[in-house]
Amino acid sequence: MKIATWNVNSIRSRLDHVTQWLQANPVDVLCLQETKVVDPDFPRSPLEDLGYHLYISGQKSYNGVAMLSRSPLADVQIGFAAVLGDDVAEMDEQKRVISGVAEGIRIVNLYVPNGSAIGSDKYDYKLRWLAVLRDYLRAYLADQNPDALSVCGDFNIALEDKDIHDPSKRETHIMSSDVERAALQAVLDLGLSDAFRHLTDEAGHFSWWDYRTAAFRRNRGWRIDHHYLSPSLLKRVKSCVIDVEPRKLEKPSDHAPVIVEL
């Protein structure tokens, strides 16, 4: 089973890239982030014509997540409140969370807040959001027996220095501060492991490159798009690959897709 995650930076601007990529890489489930479109305007037909079932949660201009699956997903749940109740409804105003079950695996698709700048209001929101995420994933893990939880998406955090082209300023940079890393690590301490790092210790593998300063050509990137697996799934992982090919196209997303095979 292949599951992919890809921040497309607008599904309408990236529709051709996504359809071409799916034809070459017919994964079982594709999780998209930053679709940037309200649900009635989501370009469903070109993706359904490829044989995918669509599950979407979008908003105007910003954020937005979607799941494409070759087989229908069971028990699709949108937002934190679907699991944690109305106490966290405020956290669902930004559309960043969707999940569903395929082949008995609960697949969660996340777009973690960027955080803007350390100490900003958006940064505080990012940290609060990650605290809610921990409660949300704990509930899914408690539900699953045996454990079968796969969590992917754009995490907007690089956990290790080897996930950053230049870690020299990492403590003052958004996405790499100790506080952000600790907040994500607290989530992972529930019992989730990075599929990519399970398979390689190598530095220099990135999933996002700034549009500016020819960052992709110089491979000045960050590895911030991840697949996290519960223990029983980690035993089944065959590969976890970052596909840099779409990043080479004209008008690309600034992120590359990441594919895990179980």
Add this chain to the structure above:
DNA sequence: ATGGCAGTTCCTAACTGA
């Protein structure tokens, strides 16, 4: 120290992203 690139909308300026 700054801005650089890209997408979207209240669209030719301002915002958000990372």
